[in-house]
Amino acid sequence: MSKGALPELAVIGKRVCEPLTGVGRYLECLLRWWGRMDVPFERIRLYAPGRPNLPADALATAELVEIPMRGSPLIWENVTLARHLGPHELVFGPYTLPWSVTGRGVASNLGIYDGRPGDFPWHARLRTTPFFRHSARHARRVIANSASTKNDLVQLYGADPDKVDVVLLGADETLAPRGDEPVSPPAHVLAKYGIPAGPFFLFVGKLSVRRNVPMLIEALALARAQGAVAERVVLVGPDHWGLDPLGLAARAGVGDAVIWAPHAPMHDLAHLYRAATAFVLPSEHEGFSLT
Incomplete structure (x- = not known):
């Protein structure tokens, strides 16, 4: 890490204290690569409400500052964390920054969906939209992961387009193809998630x-009924909105062909990606999906 006149960097790390999904993995990769680069900060501090779910190489990059969470995540970020930030720290966070220090921060926005308000309960929008909008409008700089996300930030949140930088996502080296590796996942991975041997999406x-x-489950049921595919579908991801994918599959007559795991670590996902017939994401809108 180079010594220089730039301030210390404060990274908001509450998303790395949860099981790592898209945003948490994004932060993990940033921390890992900052450790391999000559970054222009005297010090990087990772502020987190608990012990991060990060490997040693990512944790080694930053000085960990644990600040226990009392109350909601919004209170932790905007009140508790804000009191601990040093006056010379540049603040970096995914989506939002503490309200009182937004002007000296950089927000990284990985996609917003306020153009589809019906997708979220009103109380969820009330908790997030004002803070997303405030950070997009008032941060020193905003990082967007695609031109689509930048357009959404400008049109839906009124962000200044001149301070929104599009920084495309890199490829995780964990997912690189490996020619010497068998296509089928190891037996212990299949057993862990209850995936029968055979092809899958x-x-x-x-x-x-x-x-x-x-719709994906209905399409699978139709295709299997017509004899068009032999594949099962493996779903990996949390069901925050109560879709009940296994119940949907049972009602569609493909209960034995849909496997659902709420979470999988990256080393398991790498095996599943390499073995899948295809990756499917029938999404109507994405900034650039972190899957």
């Missing part, structure tokens, strides 16, 4: 409304 991501998991 793979879906990875939250079972969000916009991603049309019920």
Whole structure:
């Protein structure tokens, strides 16, 4: 890490204290690669409400500052965390920054869906939209993961397009093809998730409304009834909205052909990606899906 006149970097790490999904893995990769680069900060601090679910190489990049969470995540970020931030720290966070220090922060936005309000309960929108909008409008800079996300930030949140930078996502080296590796996942991976031997399609991501998991299951049922495919569908991702994918599959007559796992670590996902007949994501809108 180079020494210089730039401030210390404060990284908001509450998403790495949960089981790592898209945003948490994004932060993990940033921390890992910052550790391999000459970054222009005197120090990087990772502020988290508990012990992060991160491997040693990602944790080694930053000084960990654990601040226990009392109350909701919104209170932790905007009140508790804000009190601990040093006056010279540049703040970096996914989607939102503490309200009182937004002007000295960089928000990384990985896709917004306010153009589809029917996909989310009103109380969920009330908890997120004002804070997403405030950070998009008032942060020093905003990072968008695609031109589509930048357009949404400008049109839906009124962000200044001149301070929104499109920074495309890199490829996780864990997912690189390996020619010497058998196509079928190891037996222990299949057993762990209850996946029978044989071909399968793979879906990875939250079972969000916009991603049309019920339609995917219906399409599978139709294709199998017509003898068009022999594949099963493996779904990996949390069901926050109560879609009940296994119940949907049973009612569609393909209960034995749909496997659902709420979460899988990256080393298991790598095996599943390499073995799948195809990755399927029947989504109606994405910034650039982190799956």
